[in-house]
Amino acid sequence: MKLTLRVWRQKNADAPGAMAAYEVDGVSPDMSFLEMLDTLNEDLIVQGEDPVAFDHDCREGICGACSLVINGDAHGPERTTACQLHMRSFRDGDTIDVEPWRAAAFPVVRDLVVDRTALDRIIQSGGYVTAPTGSAPDAHAVAVPKPDADHAFVHAECIGCGACVAACPNGSASLFTAAKVNHLNVLPQGAPERESRVLDMVAQMDAEGFGGCTLAGECATACPKGIPLQAITTMNKEWLRAARTSKR
Template sequence: MKLTLRVWRQRAADADGAMSTYEVDGISADMSFLEMLDTLNEELILTGEDPVAFDHDCREGICGACSLVINGDAHGPERTTTCQLHMRSFADGDTIDVEPWRAAAFPVVKDLVVDRSAFDRIIQAGGYVTAPTGAAPEAHATPVPKPDADLAFEHAECIGCGACVAACPNGAAMLFTSAKVNHLNVLPQGAPERETRVLDMVAQMDEEGFGGCTLAGECATACPKGIPLVSITGMNKEWLRATRKVSGR
């Protein structure tokens, strides 16, 4: 396959960026999108140019490190992570636009790399349990109803990649935050911090400069792990419950 790439190049956080055009040839349909970028970078290095910086780690779709908005879609046209997107999703001769996640809370570090530490601070605000849980517990020790376990698992799938923020027209982190809140709030281990968790995480989310939810639904469409939009409804419910309870004390 021969492709034309239009890639966002930005030398540093405070530098101006622009789209640069590159031609890549000899791309196999079985390559992942990141392998295709590796090919481009090898060529750039050979010609003495600065290779395109992009985040990646496990390349198995489970770590949440890779990002990229490809042709306007977070993680590209398939509902998966960029590392699991294969070049067979594109046709020979295509022009592909590659941009970084765009949000005030995710500043560009270089080229396609953005700083997602705002997510870490949201987690630090309440995305944990204080109960000592040790190793995997004996199943009968703390019974968890099946529907609750399913709900927790569904939300625990969130890998914190930030595609929800990138896709949201308001740069909101509601889907990410709601996945963490719902995951822990439904479990007995998360019960002691049920109220403070949602209040503190939402407050931190606002503090970081993420936008608000207008229920456009783009986040859930982009999420490679299929966190549903109704997750946000669940967090709103928890937030209202916590606000009532905490102020009633």
Template sequence: MEHYTMSLTLKVWKQQNSQDKGRFETYQVKDISSEMSFLEMFDVLNEQLIREGKDPIAFDHDCREGICGTCSMYIDGRPHGPWHANTTCQLHMRAYKDGDTIVVEPWRANAFPVIKDLVVDRSAFDRIIQAGGYISVNTGNAVDANALPVDKDKADASFAAAACIGCGACVAACKNSSALLFVGAKVSHLALLPQGDPERKNRVLNMVAQMDREGFGACTATGACEAVCPKEISLSNISRLNKEYLAAGLEK
């Protein structure tokens, strides 16, 4: 695709801290290259704001390779912007044309309180993982990798679930702010493997209990989470979680 530059109007959420009410600010950016990433465009804007002595926009980012799950912008009514199976850092400005107006908001959920501007506190996800998203491994000599036979289909399904980067786009997209796609992916990832078997029942019960404590809503299976997931985590992981929860809840 041929390179081009563009001028854009950005309507960005500004909020000093979690107590501040927050508001939209409008910014103009010029000479944005179509080769830039969305976050690089924000870097350009922030440098401009710093030069003007204004407060730059706070936003989360880390790897900028689409694998860490840190970036979290809700762009024009869609988490991570208009592209399918994509993170904000991998969204490129060729998705836009000269003169476009882009509205950028933070993830909205009570369980993800805004820290500043577009940065939200996603430590609720960490606490859900701490509640059960782990396996116990004995110390000593490493076991031969092939010692445990794993069904190929299950290994593939587990791997697909493990692709979840915990960015929270599912929560941001869900009308109920439900975290069930995230929790479903984490539960499925370990429930499908023999290594995850010892803690299997407690895991699902504890992770769901923690999820409820964090204030996420319940799943109504609208499918919005699956549609925006940058890693294409399947809704079937939610069904699997429900099955795991039922089995564990009836037994334990």
């Protein structure tokens, strides 16, 4: 396959950026999107140009490092991460636009790499449980009803890639925050911080400069892990409950 790529190039956080066009030849339909970018970078290095910087790590769809908006879709046209997106999803001769996550809370570091530590600070503000450290507790010490365990698992799938923020017309991190609130608030292990978790995480989300939720639903469509939009509704419910009852 022969493709035309239009890629966002930006030297550093302060430099202005622009889309730059590149021709990539010899692309196999079995390549992943990141392998295709590797091919482009090898060509660029041979030509003495700077390779395109992009985040990647596990390349098996579980780490949440890759962060590419491909043809306007976070992670591209398939419901997966960019590393698990294969070039068979495109056709020979296609022109493909590749851009970084766009959000005020995600400043561009270089090219396609953005700073996502705002998400880490949301987690640090309440996305944990207070657990005794030391020896592992007996697996049956705390009983968790099956539907609650299932609910927690669905939301624990979030890999924190930030595709929800990138897809949201308001640059909102509501789905990300809601995933963690749903995951921990349903479990008995998360009960001691049930109120402070949702209040503090939402407050941190606002403090980081993310937008609010207008229920556009783009986040849930983009999420490679299928976190449902309903998670935000449940977070709102938890938030209202906590705002009414929390004394601390």
